[in-house]
Amino acid sequence: MPELPEVETLRAELDVALRHAVIDEVVLRRNDLRFPMPKHLPQVMRGQAVRCVARRAKYLLIEGEREAMLAHLGMSGKMVVHEQMPKTFGKHDHVVFSFRDGRALVFTDPRRFGMLDLLPKQGVHKLLAGIGPEPLESGFDAVYLSKALEKRRGPIKTVIMDQRLVAGVGNIYASEALFLARISPSREAGSLTKKEATALLEAIQAVLRAAIASGGSTLRDYVRSGGEKGWFQHEFKVYDREGEACVHCGEALRHAVMGGRATYYCETCQR
DNA sequence: CTTTAGGCCTGACGGC
DNA sequence: TGCCGTCAGGCCTAAA
Numbered sequence: 693m694p695e696l697p698e699v700e701t702l703r704a705e706l707d708v709a710l711r712h713a714v715i716d717e718v719v720l721r722r723n724d725l726r727f728p729m730p731k732h733l734p735q736v737m738r739g740q741a742v743r744c745v746a747r748r749a750k751y752l753l754i755e756g757e758r759e760a761m762l763a764h765l766g767m768s769g770k771m772v773v774h775e776q777m778p779k780t781f782g783k784h785d786h787v788v789f790s791f792r793d794g795r796a797l798v799f800t801d802p803r804r805f806g807m808l809d810l811l812p813k814q815g816v817h818k819l820l821a822g823i824g825p826e827p828l829e830s831g832f833d834a835v836y837l838s839k840a841l842e843k844r845r846g847p848i849k850t851v852i853m854d855q856r857l858v859a860g861v862g863n864i865y866a867s868e869a870l871f872l873a874r875i876s877p878s879r880e881a882g883s884l885t886k887k888e889a890t891a892l893l894e895a896i897q898a899v900l901r902a903a904i905a906s907g908g909s910t911l912r913d914y915v916r917s918g919g920e921k922g923w924f925q926h927e928f929k930v931y932d933r934e935g936e937a938c939v940h941c942g943e944a945l946r947h948a949v950m951g952g953r954a955t956y957y958c959e960t961c962q963r
Numbered sequence: 964c965t966t967t968a969g970g971c972c973t974g975a976c977g978g979c
Numbered sequence: 980t981g982c983c984g985t986c987a988g989g990c991c992t993a994a995a
Contacts, residue, residue, distance in 0.1 A: 695988065726971075726990080750989075767989055768973075784973085803972045805989060819990090846966060854965095855990080863988055911988060912975085931988095951967080954987080 694765045696827065696860025697903035698914050698922065699750050702771060705917035706752070706797075707745040709773050714741045714792040715756065722786045726766065726807040729787070733810055737761065737789075749823045749859035759810060762817055766805025768913040772798050802913070824858045827896050832858055838889035841881045848884065849877035850951035852896065861896060864909060864931045867956045869895040871930045876962040877955050878948070902927065930956040 694702070718734035730736075740756030747753065752763040752771075765771070774796040781788070787799040787808055799808065811817050824840075825831035837858075844851045851857060853866050861869070870877050872895035875888055884892065903909060908922035911932070915921055929939055934947035938958040948955045 698988080764989080766972090767987070801972095802974070803987090803989095805972065844965075850966090853989095865988095909988080914988075952969095 694750060694769070694908065694914050695862035695865050696750060697865070697900055697906075697924065698908035699747055699752060699765065699860070700904050701908040701922065702765075702917055703745050703747040703752055706754070706771065706773070709795075709917060710742040710754070710791075710797065711744060712741055713795065715739065716790045716792045719788045719790075720786070721781065721788060725786060725801060725804045726764070727809075729808045730810050733761070733808070736810060748820055748826075749855055750862070751820065753811065759813070762807075762809045762811050762819065763799070764807045764819075765914075766801055766803060766807070768803040769799065769801035769806035770913060770915050771917060772800070772915065772919050773917045774798065822856050824854075824856050827858050827860055827900055832893065832897075834886070834890040834893050837893045838884070838886050841884055841889055844881035846881055847877060847950055848875060848879045848881045848892070849955055850953075851881040852892070853951075853953075858896070860900070863953045863955075864911075864928070865896070865899050865903065867931050868899045868929060871895075871957060871962060872899055874962050876959075877950060877957050879963075930958065932956065 715737050718737050720729055723729055736759050737756055740758055743755045743757055745752060745754050750764060754761045754763065776794055777790055777796045784802040785798050785800045789797040840857050849866050849870060852861050873891040875892055903924040906922060906924035906927060907916055908914060909924040910921035911925060930945050933945050933956060935944050938945055938961055941960045943958060943960045946957055946959050
């Protein structure tokens, strides 16, 4: 579900909420997410104060004093902070953290495409190896992007969703960024001019920043750490708006399937 | 190397 | 009302 803006919104909230909180207990209520969580994770994390909550691509890094955890929300994951330990749990509440101050953090994921793992103390976690630059950091610039697109022959929409090229862009924001940049999603990536690549870079950054400022987008499952929905779904220009009028030209927006994913665009404005 | 297809899961929705 | 097929924001692996 969640793309970079949703994970970043959650990260910032968890960082404020959990920093210095001491983990009292971790209960794995169900162990079969995308892959099994380490059985010894609870005992490893127990007693550690949270140093910070960081993010890489769509992954959360919950860092304790001595060990750190890596989490992904998959399509349907959420993490909600409770002031007190809930009395009952839903069938998709898979991991429950309790803290010494009485609060709780519940990791819920109906589809179980998410994951939770320990980070290796040395070296890089396998799932983080090979991920491309963060789109809102300095490694992602016009020179990098135009070079990275050069040899790619696939459609630009699927190419910018490739996490090795740039981290954190998923299906929604790929469509939105291409609309902002006025580039057709079906354009061969390598055919973009330097100017177009620069426009796309700026569009990706602009849409991600705007979405973070709105607390992310909630289509179905995603919620913030307190259970509130995001707001950016109300700002979509094209996503899930097939048949509606383009905000620029008024033509009906189109829908197509690219790389097996729903894609929305304006045939008139995007070239 | 890049690209594509299939698979992992549950739940919501539309059509009959 | 219920059954069934399809689809959903992600990502991994295998194969072409």
